[in-house]
Amino acid sequence: MNVPAALAWILVFAGFWSVIAWVPFLLQVWKDPRSKDNKGNMTSYLTTRFMLITTSMILGIATLVIGFRLMAG
Numbered sequence: 001m002n003v004p005a006a007l008a009w010i011l012v013f014a015g016f017w018s019v020i021a022w023v024p025f026l027l028q029v030w031k032d033p034r035s036k037d038n039k040g041n042m043t044s045y046l047t048t049r050f051m052l053i054t055t056s057m058i059l060g061i062a063t064l065v066i067g068f069r070l071m072a073g
Contacts, residue, residue: 003070011067018060026053 026049029035035046042050 005071008067008070011063011070013067015060015062015064015067018063019057022053022057022060026050029053 029046029049032045035043037043
């Protein structure tokens with residue numbers, strides 16, 4: 001598949017951004033008092049946001065890999 005280098009770089013940048021941009025949000029959610037109940041168990045607040053963040057990061061990694069593979073050949 002022949003893809004212009006500029007498009008491959010856009011995919012690499014988008015994938016990198018998706019991975020990097022979510023890390024601070026994950027740390028903020030983890031420290032939020034709503035994330036754990038009185039017993040220290042995870043709440044639905046943490047579970048929901050954790051799933052959102054990890055899904056977005058996985059898609060970002062996939063985009064990053066696709067971009068690099070398109071640049072390689």
